[in-house]
Amino acid sequence: MRIDGIGQDDDDIRYLFSYNLQRLASLSSRIALLDIKPSFGINIHDWRAMAVLDFLGVAPLHTLAKRAGVQKSQMSRTVSALEERGFIEREVNPEDKRSVHLRLAPAGRKLVADILSASRERNRQMLQHLTEDERCELMRLMEKITVGSLDYLRALKGEGETRRPPPPATIFETEIL
Template sequence: MLPIRELLSYRLHRVANALSRSAALRYRREFDVTLHEWRTIALLGADEPLTVNRLARLAGLDKAQMSRVTGKLTERGLIEREPGPGRTTQLSLTRSGRVLYRGLIRAANERNDAFLVCLTPLEQEVLDSALAKLATLAKVLERSEH
């Protein structure tokens, strides 16, 4: 039996938290956004318009959390809401939101490069493959738990 510190899920969680904490500090300092706000802006910048439900699923937040995040970003003039099909509301970045997105995604890419520099090209390929396999299996296991 492995102790918790040696379990794969625990180790991945710790690394992900460390990456998120350092990102949160940088994005707050440089762009005055929280990590949830950054993810929301980044997701919209990559694939807008999106509904609150879709954004929540992509960001790994519940709908109420995402509603609060998008509400704050709307108040700051970074997101705009428009009626969508049926009773949905589509969210998109405003002009200022797009400017912020470009700065945030540039910083995120810099951080990404800084982390990958400690891995050889082969290690990067192996990591990508391993993460893809783990994500696929995690989804299968999650569905089997329902």
């Protein structure tokens, strides 16, 4: 039987790409939770906020929340807790004195580096049954799926082609709307 991620009219949910992607994402989150919380003392929301801020460098709260895929109010609570622990610092936005920019504090940068190292090993284990070429192909295909999914999201939101931004150079530049 050929499983194509779409299925036939008489197939059930197990044949859908979206169902299997959600199962894999949930499994990945459970694995990360079992690794990160006991080893590093932070939760998944904390990790996501710090990891995203690490690649952004400096960002306002709304950008951090959007790139991390969480509500601004949840990110605000997360950032406050991380700031209290000395992992994130705030600075006045030089372009708008009413807002602040966030950046990782030195302790936050160290923690991110340590967790990224552990994450690489976790990902190595998760991808152990793929060759290097297959891993590269998987990432290439994920990028194509992301671009197609963003096109579909824009269509569902009623945004035409006129509002479509230029395609990202890589999946790492893709921002979920």
